[in-house]
Amino acid sequence: MKFSDHMIKKWEIVMSLKEAALSVREKAYAPYSNFKVGAALRSTSGEIFSGCNVENVAYPEGTCAEAGAIAAMVAAGEQKLAEVYVVASSPQPVPPCGGCRQKLAEFGNRDVKVTLATVEGDEFETTIGQLLPGAFDASHMEDS
Template sequence: MSLLDAAREVREAAYAPYSRFKVGAAIRSVSGEVYRGCNVENVAYPEGTCAEAGAIAAMVAAGETELIEVAVIADSPSPVPPCGGCRQKLAEFGHADTPVLLATVSGATLSTTIGELLPGRFDAAHMGNAT
């Protein structure tokens, strides 16, 4: 199963009763394992969880901390990029050149990278003088 197929499959499990906007994400870790996540809404909107965050949480819960590929899919007129917070989360566990495939359920795709999604990102190197 491709990474995009994994994202497409988990999208169906999304809990989106308020927006009806289901999103699925799948990430491949450095070990080759695929981790999936879907958006989970809450009646108090800011308390929901994005699909990308769910996939990252599954990877970390399995003891891994490096991703090498990302796929995100939604039912949208054009491919939907991760929100700002998820871009930072992806950057935490991936590299600037990590490929990200954004897709729609109708088949449109956009290939990008974490670095293109979040140029000038804040990372661990900025913490060098923290005590």
């Protein structure tokens, strides 16, 4: 089978998102739960940003992998998601928490692909809109 340049490029983007998420997951700071999570996202410019969960002994003060990846994207001057990949060591792919679903909705359209994965390779594909139907957005802040 012969692959087109477009197919090869798409495969490279997907693999690099997966690789970035797996790699950053290893750097997670999770001494209390031992539950390491890695997230990688591609902005609309094609740049890849990654983040890992960072726990704190005062549990509510930790940060999620998705939030870290979004913060890295924003710090680099970008604000629009094109694709997201999240990986954890769990029996099945783990969805983002409610707060991270809202954060993803802030920076990505409803149709942005989100792949949830396990370190063993199981994957589940969804979208931001499927993860958070009826998301609160800027349109809700407009005066009537």
